[in-house]
Amino acid sequence: MNRVCELFGIKYPIIMGGMSWAGTSKLAAAVSEAGGLGIIGAGPMRKDDLQREIDNLRRLTDKPFGVNIILVSPYSDELIEVVIKNKVPVVTFGAGNPTKYIKDLKENGIKVVPVVASDNLARMVERSGADAVIAEGMESGGHIGEVTTFVLVNAVAKKVKIPVIAAGGIADGKGMAAAFALGAEGIQMGTRFIASKEADTHENFKGLILRSGIRDTVITGANLGHSARVIKTRFAKIVKELEVKSPEEAENVLVGSLRKAVLDGNLEEGSFMAGQSSGLIDNIKSVHEIIEEIVKEFFETIDRLKEVGF
Amino acid sequence: MNRVCELFGIKYPIIMGGMSWAGTSKLAAAVSEAGGLGIIGAGPMRKDDLQREIDNLRRLTDKPFGVNIILVSPYSDELIEVVIKNKVPVVTFGAGNPTKYIKDLKENGIKVVPVVASDNLARMVERSGADAVIAEGMESGGHIGEVTTFVLVNAVAKKVKIPVIAAGGIADGKGMAAAFALGAEGIQMGTRFIASKEADTHENFKGLILRSGIRDTVITGANLGHSARVIKTRFAKIVKELEVKSPEEAENVLVGSLRKAVLDGNLEEGSFMAGQSSGLIDNIKSVHEIIEEIVKEFFETIDRLKEVGF
Numbered sequence: 180m181n182r183v184c185e186l187f188g189i190k191y192p193i194i195m196g197g198m199s200w201a202g203t204s205k206l207a208a209a210v211s212e213a214g215g216l217g218i219i220g221a222g223p224m225r226k227d228d229l230q231r232e233i234d235n236l237r238r239l240t241d242k243p244f245g246v247n248i249i250l251v252s253p254y255s256d257e258l259i260e261v262v263i264k265n266k267v268p269v270v271t272f273g274a275g276n277p278t279k280y281i282k283d284l285k286e287n288g289i290k291v292v293p294v295v296a297s298d299n300l301a302r303m304v305e306r307s308g309a310d311a312v313i314a315e316g317m318e319s320g321g322h323i324g325e326v327t328t329f330v331l332v333n334a335v336a337k338k339v340k341i342p343v344i345a346a347g348g349i350a351d352g353k354g355m356a357a358a359f360a361l362g363a364e365g366i367q368m369g370t371r372f373i374a375s376k377e378a379d380t381h382e383n384f385k386g387l388i389l390r391s392g393i394r395d396t397v398i399t400g401a402n403l404g405h406s407a408r409v410i411k412t413r414f415a416k417i418v419k420e421l422e423v424k425s426p427e428e429a430e431n432v433l434v435g436s437l438r439k440a441v442l443d444g445n446l447e448e449g450s451f452m453a454g455q456s457s458g459l460i461d462n463i464k465s466v467h468e469i470i471e472e473i474v475k476e477f478f479e480t481i482d483r484l485k486e487v488g489f
Numbered sequence: 490m491n492r493v494c495e496l497f498g499i500k501y502p503i504i505m506g507g508m509s510w511a512g513t514s515k516l517a518a519a520v521s522e523a524g525g526l527g528i529i530g531a532g533p534m535r536k537d538d539l540q541r542e543i544d545n546l547r548r549l550t551d552k553p554f555g556v557n558i559i560l561v562s563p564y565s566d567e568l569i570e571v572v573i574k575n576k577v578p579v580v581t582f583g584a585g586n587p588t589k590y591i592k593d594l595k596e597n598g599i600k601v602v603p604v605v606a607s608d609n610l611a612r613m614v615e616r617s618g619a620d621a622v623i624a625e626g627m628e629s630g631g632h633i634g635e636v637t638t639f640v641l642v643n644a645v646a647k648k649v650k651i652p653v654i655a656a657g658g659i660a661d662g663k664g665m666a667a668a669f670a671l672g673a674e675g676i677q678m679g680t681r682f683i684a685s686k687e688a689d690t691h692e693n694f695k696g697l698i699l700r701s702g703i704r705d706t707v708i709t710g711a712n713l714g715h716s717a718r719v720i721k722t723r724f725a726k727i728v729k730e731l732e733v734k735s736p737e738e739a740e741n742v743l744v745g746s747l748r749k750a751v752l753d754g755n756l757e758e759g760s761f762m763a764g765q766s767s768g769l770i771d772n773i774k775s776v777h778e779i780i781e782e783i784v785k786e787f788f789e790t791i792d793r794l795k796e797v798g799f
Contacts, residue, residue: 180798180799181797181798181799184799190799191799192799297702297703297704298702298703298768299702316637316639317637318636318637318639318640324704325704326628326703326704326765326768327626327627327628327637327638327639327657327658327765328637328639329626329628329637329638329639329657329658329659329664329667330628330658330703330764330765330766330768330769331703333658333661333663333664333667333769334703334768334769337769347637347639348637348639348640348643349639351643353643353670353671353672354639354643354671356670356794357639357643357667357668357670357671358667359670359794359797360663360666360667360669360670360790360791360794361663361664361667362663392607392608392609393607393608393636393640393641393644394607394634394635394636423733455636455637455640456640458608458636458640458644459640459643459644459647480670481670481791481794481795481797484666484669484670484791484794485791485795487491487669487791488490488491489490489491489494489500489501489502
């Protein structure tokens with residue numbers, strides 16, 4: 180039995196990435212219905228928004244799901260309350276050390292799964308009681324660290340005993356098999372689920388993912404202390420220049436820019452957060468098709484590896 | 490039969506990275522003797538240096554080997570002549586598009602294997618007659634591109650029919666199995682071979698690799714147009730600051746800095762080029778032990794994957 184499936188009570192160890200604006204209850208419900216673990220991205224929400232999204236998800240599916248909370252949110256305390264009140268099965272945490280919330284959530288029967296960008300943080304959250312960790316490489320979309328999936332997953336899996344879920348650069352069954360070879364027992368995908376029929380993300384965003392090659396993302400915010408991988412649009416280039424010339428102005432143009440990308444498809448002022456895996460994605464499919472194809476290719480890849488000899 | 494083994498006439502599809510200063514004939518001979526493909530790093534050499542190294546390697550082993558030539562070398566023409574005169578079995582190329590040399594080398598029966606950091610360049614060199622490509626992710630040590638091993642190997646393997654050798658972030662059999670899952674048929678390692686008994690690299694360099702965690706490398710030269718991953722020493726931090734404040738001064742302090750690291754172990758003025766895989770390496774072993782252990786773990790990893798079910 181796969182430990183990630185067991186932990187969450189799901190069919191396939193495939194988790195949806197925590198995505199602000201793009202991580203809607205509709206998309207999360209589709210992932211959960213297809214056998215994975217859908218995640219509502221509570222990043223920019225306040226408590227009423229989150230309550231509405233949880234209610235909507237529960238209208239669409241009775242399967243397990245999760246909520247992603249980012250620790251830099253000024254509303255994380257009230258979001259945690261909503262999560263506990265609603266007995267949300269799983270909470271994933273982005274960016275930072277969620278130790279202070281772990282005990283409270285666990286006492287309420289909620290599984291806690293922090294995202295980590297280093298092996299040391301993985302060890303630390305394990306000691307604090309985390310049920311699993313998401314080891315997220317710097318090829319991921321959105322806010323990132325410095326270590327790549329290849330090295331991070333390997334190092335984290337050596338360091339902790341709880342299950343490791345690999346994230347960053349994964350969009351197909353070959354990537355899933357590679358992640359398992361490195362020691363992961365599950366995968367998390369964000370960009371691949373944005374390029375789905377059920378995502379309400381603006382068509383311009385989906386179009387950018389389809390057209391992007393593997394070299395068409397760039398890191399903005401490195402000089403501002405919050406690196407984020409985005410698709411290399413003209414706006415992204417402007418942000419990178421501003422960061423050096425005028426960090427304050429860069430911060431100003433970034434305010435609301437993810438919302439403008441996801442909801443409005445605003446090519447002039449939007450931050451299209453997406454991973455290098457954009458270069459591996461060239462179709463829009465239903466979440467069900469995406470997941471079934473990945474699982475199929477995962478097992479085909481293992482069958483291919485069995486034949487290797489020298 | 491593995492195509493990389495077949496192409497080079499070697500036992501295991503494990504290639505030594507092209508390393509200036511660290512890629513000696515002694516280390517290359519050890520890799521070839523152990524069943525891999527040793528590579529003399531001709532980066533900083535002139536023709537007489539390379540001739541001497543080839544002669545020395547041939548005294549140490551009669552197994553196949555290669556020479557790595559970097560295209561930015563002002564001496565690449567004369568190095569190519571030496572390679573042809575000596576009927577060197579394999580040439581790997583770093584940094585750039587070696588199309589102009591491919592025809593000449595192939596007519597002389599020499600296998601040509603360019604290093605690529607993008608899927609488009611991989612396709613281009615395949616069309617020009619390359620026998621295989623090394624897809625090198627940005628977690629590698631030394632000069633690097635932007636795409637990670639996880640995404641690059643997957644994308645390159647989709648784009649070309651010739652064998653793909655994965656490089657960047659690989660230091661053990663789990664990494665090798667992950668690379669094969671992504672579509673590679675061989676691996677290249679640099680940092681792991683520096684941390685070997687047969688490497689004449691200065692003890693200070695080996696010590697830095699052993700002590701480094703996965704987050705202890707940094708990219709210098711990004712602002713100078715030649716990004717290189719090095720261990721995060723005080724010198725590396727100074728270079729990064731100078732790059733922004735005074736690019737010319739940064740270029741000046743970088744001159745000879747790799748030589749100072751490899752030969753002198755100069756912690757104050759050396760560029761210790763090494764990959765994120767430094768964080769996965771915690772011992773110095775013989776090349777023979779390193780290779781045998783990797784092959785063993787590679788097959789153990791595949792056996793473990795066979796048991797995965799959900």
